[in-house]
Amino acid sequence: MEEFKENVAVKSGSNLDEETLFVVSQTFKALGDPTRIRILNLLFQREYSVNDIAETLGIRQSTVSQQLRFLKNLRLVKYRREGTTLYYSHDDDHVMSVLKLTIDHASHN
Ligand SMILES: [Zn+2]
Numbered sequence: 001m002e003e004f005k006e007n008v009a010v011k012s013g014s015n016l017d018e019e020t021l022f023v024v025s026q027t028f029k030a031l032g033d034p035t036r037i038r039i040l041n042l043l044f045q046r047e048y049s050v051n052d053i054a055e056t057l058g059i060r061q062s063t064v065s066q067q068l069r070f071l072k073n074l075r076l077v078k079y080r081r082e083g084t085t086l087y088y089s090h091d092d093d094h095v096m097s098v099l100k101l102t103i104d105h106a107s108h109n
Contacts, residue, residue, distance in 0.1 A: 017047050036067050047089040
């Protein structure tokens with residue numbers, strides 16, 4: 001925990017290295033798409049199968065799978081397998097906090 005705080009202190013307010021810049025911009029890219037925002041917002045509450053996400057949001061299953069792959073590559077979601085069904089949940093509290101803050105921001109006057 002202390003180590004984490006120190007790390008943040010070092011990185012914010014000083015020159016960002018290439019790796020950090022890349023990850024930060026990829027993260028905002030992940031959050032920069034309405035469909036991905038809707039999927040992540042759904043995963044706030046509980047895990048969902050690909051099918052459930054598609055049905056709840058009224059989006060084609062192939063589109064949902066494609067977006068989940070993108071989010072999985074950035075380690076923003078994870079899944080567990082039960083038989084032939086994959087259940088997805090969110091995998092990063094930082095990014096979910098950013099999403100929540102940004103939704104709050106969009107909702108205030
Ligand atoms: Zn605001």
